[in-house]
Amino acid sequence: MTDDVILQVKDLKTYFKLDEGLLKAVDGVSFDIKKGRTLGIVGESGSGKSVTNLAIMKLIPSPPGWIAGGEVLLHGKDILKMSDTEIREIRGNKISMIFQDPMTCLNPFLRISTQMIETIVLHQGLDKKAAKDKAIEMLKLAGIPAPEKRIDQYPHQFSGGMRQRVMIAMALSCNPEILIADEPTTALDVTIQAQILELINELSERLGTAVILITHSLGVVAGMCDEICVMYAGRIVEKANADQIFGEPKHPYTMGLIKSVPRLDKTTKERLYSIPGQPPNVINLPDCCPFFPRCEYAKDICKQKYPPVSGISTGRSVACWLYGGGN
Amino acid sequence: MAKYIIRRLLSLIPTMFIIITLSFFLIRVAPGGPFSGEKGLPEQVQQNLLKKYHMDEPLFRQYLRYFGDVLIGNFGPSLRYKESSVNELIAQGFPNSIILGTVALALATFAGICVGILSALKQNRWQDYSAMSLAVIGISVPLFVIGPVLQLVFAMNLKWLPVSGWIFSRAGLKTLILPALTLAFPYFAYIARLSRASILEVLRSDYVRTARSKGLSEGIVIRRHVLKGALLPIVSYLGPAFAGIITGSIVVESIFFIPGIGKIFVQSALNRDYPLIMGEVIVYSLFLVTMNFLVDVLYGFLDPRIAYK
Ligand SMILES: Nc1ncnc2c1ncn2[C@@H]1O[C@H](COP(=O)(O)OP(=O)(O)O)[C@@H](O)[C@H]1O
Numbered sequence: 236m237t238d239d240v241i242l243q244v245k246d247l248k249t250y251f252k253l254d255e256g257l258l259k260a261v262d263g264v265s266f267d268i269k270k271g272r273t274l275g276i277v278g279e280s281g282s283g284k285s286v287t288n289l290a291i292m293k294l295i296p297s298p299p300g301w302i303a304g305g306e307v308l309l310h311g312k313d314i315l316k317m318s319d320t321e322i323r324e325i326r327g328n329k330i331s332m333i334f335q336d337p338m339t340c341l342n343p344f345l346r347i348s349t350q351m352i353e354t355i356v357l358h359q360g361l362d363k364k365a366a367k368d369k370a371i372e373m374l375k376l377a378g379i380p381a382p383e384k385r386i387d388q389y390p391h392q393f394s395g396g397m398r399q400r401v402m403i404a405m406a407l408s409c410n411p412e413i414l415i416a417d418e419p420t421t422a423l424d425v426t427i428q429a430q431i432l433e434l435i436n437e438l439s440e441r442l443g444t445a446v447i448l449i450t451h452s453l454g455v456v457a458g459m460c461d462e463i464c465v466m467y468a469g470r471i472v473e474k475a476n477a478d479q480i481f482g483e484p485k486h487p488y489t490m491g492l493i494k495s496v497p498r499l500d501k502t503t504k505e506r507l508y509s510i511p512g513q514p515p516n517v518i519n520l521p522d523c524c525p526f527f528p529r530c531e532y533a534k535d536i537c538k539q540k541y542p543p544v545s546g547i548s549t550g551r552s553v554a555c556w557l558y559g560g561g562n
Numbered sequence: 563m564a565k566y567i568i569r570r571l572l573s574l575i576p577t578m579f580i581i582i583t584l585s586f587f588l589i590r591v592a593p594g595g596p597f598s599g600e601k602g603l604p605e606q607v608q609q610n611l612l613k614k615y616h617m618d619e620p621l622f623r624q625y626l627r628y629f630g631d632v633l634i635g636n637f638g639p640s641l642r643y644k645e646s647s648v649n650e651l652i653a654q655g656f657p658n659s660i661i662l663g664t665v666a667l668a669l670a671t672f673a674g675i676c677v678g679i680l681s682a683l684k685q686n687r688w689q690d691y692s693a694m695s696l697a698v699i700g701i702s703v704p705l706f707v708i709g710p711v712l713q714l715v716f717a718m719n720l721k722w723l724p725v726s727g728w729i730f731s732r733a734g735l736k737t738l739i740l741p742a743l744t745l746a747f748p749y750f751a752y753i754a755r756l757s758r759a760s761i762l763e764v765l766r767s768d769y770v771r772t773a774r775s776k777g778l779s780e781g782i783v784i785r786r787h788v789l790k791g792a793l794l795p796i797v798s799y800l801g802p803a804f805a806g807i808i809t810g811s812i813v814v815e816s817i818f819f820i821p822g823i824g825k826i827f828v829q830s831a832l833n834r835d836y837p838l839i840m841g842e843v844i845v846y847s848l849f850l851v852t853m854n855f856l857v858d859v860l861y862g863f864l865d866p867r868i869a870y871k
């Protein structure tokens with residue numbers, strides 16, 4: 236079982252020192268990535284999803300940020316303790332990332348070919364000619380028509396969806412073990428979102444890549460993820476496999492997220508549900524459940540102490556005072 | 563691209579036409595005249611002088627005559643330096659000013675970019691603080707202070723360089739150093755600040771994060787992914803900078819006794835030497851619009867997002 240685990244994130248903490256105070260953007264996050272599987276990380280904007288994944292790659296802008304604790308074990312070896320040279324061996328090679336806004340994530344001054352070839356040459360030791368062939372092959376896989384021609388163009392000559400395809404092709408060009416996709420469809424047209432998700436799904440399956448899919452909407456992860464982590468204010472509040480999350484959500488926040496997914500089988504004219512209140516300000520957060528002001532089940536204890544993480548069954552846990560005081 | 567260049571070149575014609583016309587009439591509006599300063603000139607002599615230079619004719623007639631001369635490249639005689647034509651005066655002074663301005667701007671650009679890069683990469687460390695303090699001095703201290711201070715230190719005290727003079731003298735190219743440094747200083751300061759800010763902005767950009775996430779070394783990230791985008795704003799600053807540096811050279815030329823066009827320019831304005839003023843305005847403007855044009859074309863080559871139609 237554990238042989239399948241490629242990456243273990245253990246109690247990861249990432250803080251930012253801001254003028255307003257200490258921002259604990261990620262505060263004790265743990266999860267495992269298994270070979271070829273897809274993990275969804277879901278939460279409202281500002282909950283620390285991007286920071287978690289930038290920390291895995293040690294890409295936190297510093298100052299103001301730093302990794303305040305935890306381990307990121309890739310095949311048992313802690314990435315956070317590696318030298319810069321060792322980490323560069325991993326970035327783009329073992330773990331690659333694609334980001335939210337394909338319009339700004341490609342360098343506007345360099346041809347697609349330059350940007351793709353540099354990665355392949357760096358990690359695969361191919362010469363430029365072979366690297367270009369490989370790049371063209373990846374673009375073709377990613378569904379870009381006439382890739383031999385398109386590869387010599389600049390990013391502005393591509394539409395948003397096409398640019399995200401280029402990003403995917405580039406990210407997968409060195410056969411990474413893990414692809415981190417940070418809200419890959421949020422900036423795209425609705426019609427294109429499904430195509431991009433389908434592409435990630437299909438390519439990762441074909442290449443055997445594990446995927447971390449970050450999103451703020453449970454609807455996006457529904458069909459794609461094996462496991463789901465729900466994040467709130469820098470912590471994972473519920474972790475379970477996809478069926479359990481949708482079938483019997485435990486945390487009130489997860490229930491809220493599920494209710495706010497638009498559903499086709501409901502034909503009421505009601506407005507789409509949204510969780511009342513605002514996402515919390517996590518600067519100088521006191522010890523309490525940060526969700527209590529928005530929670531309909533809030534008790535006194537919720538205002539005084541962060542709930543312990545209770546294991547419910549293997550691989551399933553929730554951090555909420557509704558489920559006992561831990562065990 | 564070729565089409566764009568031709569169109570831009572053609573658009574220089576109306577621009578120059580407007581400049582010539584406006585200057586011609588504006589100069590005449592200013593009170594005084596070329597001969598009114600010379601006291602004691604008998605009325606009859608003044609009349610004869612005006613007649614000699616066709617200045618007794620109606621203004622519009624003079625304008626047409628002048629325009630015709632300009633079209634064949636003749637700027638007419640100087641009213642003050644009676645032994646030389648305007649063409650000769652400009653041909654003597656202008657190249658010196660251009661040499662000084664070009665050297666100064668090249669110096670400012672090169673040093674400014676280098677210091678800007680250093681500052682940005684060492685943000686908030688002593689290298690950054692000292693470079694930016696120097697830049698504040700460069701921007702706030704006027705040329706007529708910087709020039710004499712440099713003269714005092716490097717020429718009078720250290721005796722490394724000549725106090726004044728020009729490249730055709732015995733001291734040769736050495737004479738170029740102090741005036742070029744003086745003239746370059748404020749532009750160096752501005753370019754250093756501009757490139758620092760611009761590099762810092764690009765360093766935070768999404769595409770640089772992508773480059774890092776691919777495992778590229780910091781050196782390659784800077785050279786390949788940061789510099790080009792960050793230095794583009796400098797290119798577009800070079801056009802206006804050239805305009806400024808040419809104007810600034812008037813001050814520097816008089817501090818260092820450089821036989822440039824700056825000194826004649828000031829004199830000609832005070833003397834109401836109409837043909838000389840016009841000649842200088844035309845040559846300057848032609849030069850500046852050409853520089854701006856070249857900068858635009860260069861920018862287009864550097865930024866792939868710009869499509870010339
Ligand atoms: N570079 C940064 N400097 C300061 N604060 C940051 C930075 N990056 C992220 N944060 C803060 O960290 C928190 C988590 O951000 P993020 O992980 O981007 O959220 P999301 O879940 O939307 O991806 C937010 O409060 C955000 O303001």
Ligand SMILES: [Mg+2]
Binds near residue numbers: 284285286417418
């Ligand atoms: Mg995010």
